[in-house]
Amino acid sequence: MKAIVATELGRGPRGLQYLDVAEPVAGKGEIVVAVRAAGVNFADSLMLAGRYQTRQPLPFSPGLEVAGTVESVGPGVTAFVPGDRVLAIPAFGGYAEKVAVSAERAVAIPADMDFVTAAGFPVAYGTSHLGLWHRARLRAGETLLVLGAAGGVGLTAVELGVLMGARVIAVAKGEAKLAVAKAQGAHHLIDAEVDDLKAAILATGGGVDVIYDPVGGALFEAGLKCANFEARALIIGFASGDVPQIAANRLLVKNVDVLGFWWGAYADKAPAVMADSFRTLIGWWQDGRLKPHVSDTRPLPLAAEALELVLERRSTGKVVITVGD
Ligand SMILES: NC(=O)c1ccc[n+]([C@@H]2O[C@H](COP(=O)([O-])OP(=O)(O)OC[C@H]3O[C@@H](n4cnc5c(N)ncnc54)[C@H](OP(=O)(O)O)[C@@H]3O)[C@@H](O)[C@H]2O)c1
Structure with a gap:
């Protein structure tokens, strides 16, 4: 072959x-x-x-x-x-x-x-669903910040975040990518190269409850500065090549959780959780709720x-x- x-x-x-x-x-x-x-x-x-x-x-x-x-x-x-x-x-x-x-x-x-x-x-939807539902426990009415929002995993985080009832802020580079995030339901669109990302996030209507981060670097740092009380930061990956260094004092003062997350590990460590997630996702696809x-x-x-x-x-x-x- x-x-x-x-x-x-x-x-x-x-x-x-x-x-x-x-x-x-x-x-x-x-x-x-x-x-x-x-x-x-x-x-x-x-x-x-x-x-x-x-x-x-x-x-x-x-x-x-x-x-x-x-x-x-x-x-x-x-x-x-x-x-x-x-x-x-x-x-x-x-x-x-x-x-x-x-x-x-x-x-x-x-x-x-x-x-x-x-x-x-599987990777894109599986990662975003288990990450948001099982790890970050995203709830309806919360605000979700998605970095790399037009990428493989990021775009499904936008779509699933909307489906789960969150207010979704999408950050991606350039108008064409932001249009793709918008088509998947993002409520707010921010160019990744905006001068002051923190100010742009806060200007959408306040801070964020969950940060979904497949990018790392400066974008993550700006996102963390916008964390609400009891926010959760989901560490998905480092597409920028820059692994963020997190000052523990910033987590303490806002009661923030940083959640490491490797979806693939569930295949061996908790296959029942992964199977449950797949059942949900395929059901949503069959119901026409995923695009x-x-x-x-x-x-x-x-x-x-x-x-x-x-x-x-x-x-x-x-x-x-x-x-x-
Ligand atoms: N934890 C897990 O279980 C898990 C599962 C799947 C993927 N991941 C990780 O998540 C990350 C994204 O994976 P993916 O397959 O979704 O990739 P992808 O489709 O390439 O998406 C990555 C996004 O990151 C942004 N980005 C910013 N700086 C970049 C740079 N220097 N080079 C490339 N992209 C850059 C790009 O968005 P803009 O151009 O809009 O900035 C791009 O859309 C990777 O680090 C991957 O290893 C982790």
């Missing part, structure tokens, strides 16, 4: 090669998914740099989310049979024609959910270009790699 392969670390998307590799075999408790689409994530670039939470031995294929059909099932798998349509979250290996993944990391998808939508669904936004697709041989779109901040919502016809 064909796959996109990294043979050394530190070369970014340009180091990726489109190669013939051995087909995966479903081990105990695993399924092999014939991949029809794979979601692209900023985290793929961290894995290629050797800076992700987990490290894969070389060579490996990146790719943390896929959609396709079950091709085969390993010993002990009862939840799926060949031919089932699924989305799945392998720990790596999604940029390929096939991937083996634990059956517990796969979810059946509705018959009318296309593979591109399904491939871009997944995929700005770009590229075929598998052009996976490097797909990842570059994300890293160069030229995408909105998700970028998805298509596999096969």
Whole structure:
């Protein structure tokens, strides 16, 4: 089969090669998914740099989310049979024609959910839903500040925040990205490059109760200065490359909680919580309450270009790699 392969670390998307590799075999408790689409994530670039939470031995294929059909099932798998349509979250290996993944990391998808939508669904919606609902416990009537609001995870935080009844302030770079956040229901739009971000946030009508931050750096610092009493800051990621340093005294005086959050950890540490979240999200999708936004697709041989779109901040919502016809 064909796959996109990294043979050394530190070369970014340009180091990726489109190669013939051995087909995966479903081990105990695993399924092999014939991949029809794979979601692209900023985290793929961290894995290629050797800076992700987990490290894969070389060579490996990146790719943390896929959609396709079950091709085969390993010993002990009862939840799926060949031919089932699924989305799945392998720990790596999604940029390929096939991937083996634990059956517990796969979810059946509705018959009318296309593979591109399904491939871009789990990381973005899963992260924002578990983050806002399970970790930050966002409540209706609260104010949610979303940084990187037109990105993969940020845009779903906007949409879910609105759905959960929050007043949502979206921060993104430039008018086109802000228009995308607006289309997902954001109530207030602020350009990330505004002179005084703190003043701009406060001018929307007061401080914030939850900060959703996939960006880090100066944006996070400005957001934290706008925290209300008992605000929660959800640490999602550091797309800016700048990991914020937080002065504990600022947390004390406003009774602020800072919440570290790695969604992927729930697949192993608390799978029931993740499954519950997926049930809710897929139900909302079936009810027409979610509008997944995929700005770009590229075929598998052009996976490097797909990842570059994300890293160069030229995408909105998700970028998805298509596999096969
Ligand atoms: N904790 C978790 O479980 C979890 C799950 C998924 C993702 N993440 C993390 O969340 C972050 C975003 O992931 P994503 O897949 O949503 O990425 P993405 O689609 O690229 O979104 C990131 C956003 O960050 C903003 N940004 C600001 N400075 C940037 C810079 N120097 N380079 C690139 N982007 C910059 C961009 O918005 P503007 O151009 O509008 O500024 C961009 O839209 C990553 O750090 C990722 O590792 C964490």
